Amino acid sequence: MRRSGVFSLALALCFAGAAAAQVPAPAARAPAPAAAASPLDNYATAAATTIIAEQACPGVQVRAGQLTTLRLAARVNAGQEAMLEEKLKQRALQVRQQLAADGREAWCSEALAAFGPEGSVAKGVLATGAPIR
Template sequence: MVSVSLLLSFTGPAGAQVPAPASPASPLDNYAEAASTTIIAEQACPGVQVRAGQLTTLRLAARVNAGQEVVLEEKLRSRAVQVRQQLAAVGREAWCAGALAAFGPQGTVVKGILATGAPIR
């Protein structure tokens, strides 16, 4: 799996971008980044919904086991803080466009976790 941090960049009026990590991201890091970004997108972006089944598939691909739950929780909390800071810095419109570009139907990071306008099951 390609690191979400390396692919995901949100550019807007401020020209903000997600910094590339110093070392390759782990599957847990990738999942935490995707989950945090998409869940916050559902909350912040009008008409955007998370396709829970797609997010679950991503979690299964990350092979999260019971012993990793505490580490994953911390990664999710930490990444959510970073995502909210990006959202505030770039602005909702630009940030939402970036999130949809990365995780929407034509996603450059993971396709189909976010959907717009269609009923989600």
């Protein structure tokens, strides 16, 4: 992933975080992504979840190389950048709402279960050196 891509991704997630603070959390858990979701949707979910986990969960870090591998597997091309940016904003809003609804401890545990060393969605995108508090 190019440096500018990482920077625009971080900016998109930061702006989405500010917008999420103004939107109330949904009453019920958002449905899990459908099995038929596109590779672009799956990457947006993984990127938003892991980057927000790094921000919200103590001791958790995104392994950028693993996230880049997911992006390459999704085959994101230059023509999809605008669509990806919009999907990232939308997904980041949903992830932040879920974080607020579940609480940090529960949400962080779920994020690590999905993207941590033994991840059920993608292994090793998140690493932790300290227990979640």
